[in-house]
Amino acid sequence: MKGPRSFLGVCWGVFLGLGLGAAAIACGGSGKEGELPSPILSVSIPAQTELRQLLLRFAGATRRERAGLEGELKALRARYPSDELARVIDAHLAWIALDTDDIPRAETLSARVRSGPPGVTRDLAQVIQGAASRRRGRPAEAYTTLRPLVGKIIDDYVSRMLNWEVVNAATEAGRWEAAIDLADVWLHEAGEGERTNVSNRIAALLPRIPAEELERALRKRQAEQQEDLAESQRLLRAALAERLAAVALEKRDVRLAKELLQSSGPLLGAMGDRIAQLAGGATIARVGAPTVGLLLSVRTAEARRRGAQMAAGVSFGLGLLRSTGAPKPQTQPAQLVSRDDGALDEADRTDEALTALVGEGAAVLVTGVDRGQATAAASFARTHEIPVLLLHPPDPGAVVGPFVFVVGEEPGRVSEGLTAALGARGARPIALVDEASNLGSAARPSGVTVALSCDGSMEERTFRMASVRGLALNGDVGCAERALQATNGLRLEVAFGLEAAYAATPHAIHAVAGQFPFDADADALIEWSRVQTGVPGWWAALGRDAALLAQAGVLGLPNRETEDPGEVKARRRSVRDRLAEAKASLWTTAAPGFGGAQRLSRELQTRETTGTQR
Structure with missing residues (x-):
């Protein structure tokens, strides 16, 4: 239990005239720096006694039961309209208004209470105002209102509400690190009998936080104290580890499984055995509904720039981006799953990422932001007999084989x-x-x-x-x-x-491949501008072309998922054969497809940029 309980504990002794002094100050709440909290004094002992009984019931009530106390609170306020405890009643009526989704009334009552002197009553009003802001879809504003109160609310039943609201506000505002740190505070402040319930509520919030943020948070905590952990610390780490384990199993992420097993094995609970199997390389190849796997690179600034363009082009080519009001496509687009090859300061994870994409059901892979990644992907395609579309050619001496299709240009x-x-x-x-x-x-x-x-x-x-x-x-x-x-x-x-086409100056020479770069009034640009900003660069154009060909390869596959090795192999061969003969209107070449070959035919030309001399 925490210190003095302002509404329900020591403060009632103060209200009843048992003395002010330090206890009254403690009951006053946080206040602003430099402000002295004001104890709530009542001129009526009957009002104090009756309100105390109501708030004891309020503190232990459910949402519906709190609403049932509204009439009694209003009646008490009507009998003692000028009593100082009217502000306490108004703060709790604001809470009931929030419970019943009467946000304007909650805001009006809490603003009125908050305009009064500092103290626990004003703190409660501030919690109500923050909660109301979150419900109005203003999580950043809610976070700013609520964060200063964390650790300063004395009443358990108010702090429970504050912790729930501030963790949600931080999550909805994208303050991921703060949200996890505040969840830690929430668990720490919860009573022993509450911690399991609080842990479950936090676990339900974690899927809304990006996995990489959860990884960072768990890694930081596991690098700290490992032994003699407080129960609250252990529960939070377990919640983080279990959520990441679910992500690893869903994404077939071998790297993540290995890290979890090494750093957090005892926290994985019932998922420990499955994570161990995944970490040991037991990723099952599968083919499901038509799915395209995209492998990007984040290892250099150049790779990240190209990858962002690739991802935009692939999403566009698959028809995953549609303008508002656009008709639904007649054919359901292929699904897209994506991975990256790891940061520069980490080991290259190209093989692991490609394996994860295979585990997610991809029947064809799109990758190759540079020659190194293209060469590694070509080797993977040959070993695993899965079609791969490369946006950059591999090493000239690389053995490619029938499953490797080169979309990019030397x-x-x-x-x-x-x-x-x-x-x-x-x-x-x-x-x-x-x-x-x-x-x-x-x-x-x-x-x-x-x-x-x-x-x-x-x-x-x-x-x-x-x-x-x-x-x-x-x-x-x-x-x-x-x-x-x-x-x-x-x-x-x-x-x-080609990559510098849009920097071309008047009367300069510029390279041309197919329709690229586009004239200002080109249909392709009009189509692109409906769902994207700016103009598509060379890597976006390659990504779009690869996506069209990949989609032609996977459409027609059964929607039924299979892990049967023979059927997986047969479906991949079917996609390979379709890719070789696929035809589409491409942006980066006049050729309609591979024409049975392994490399897109492309005529490169040069033209002069129109305009005045530079």
């Missing part, structure tokens, strides 16, 4: 096209600016005397000393803009690659 082909176009204009010597990975994996095109990485230094003197007359920009828009700024004082012929 960066070297693009840079060769750019430098050839510059050479045709007599713009030599040429400086090539490209991603470091591209410069290291391809021979330098003819006419290039300077090759600079996008993440390296770019200074005008470098270009001037090499007597550069042509500039080939094969990186992204940001890289192109840096190079243009560095060469602003030079008169250069400039050629822009």
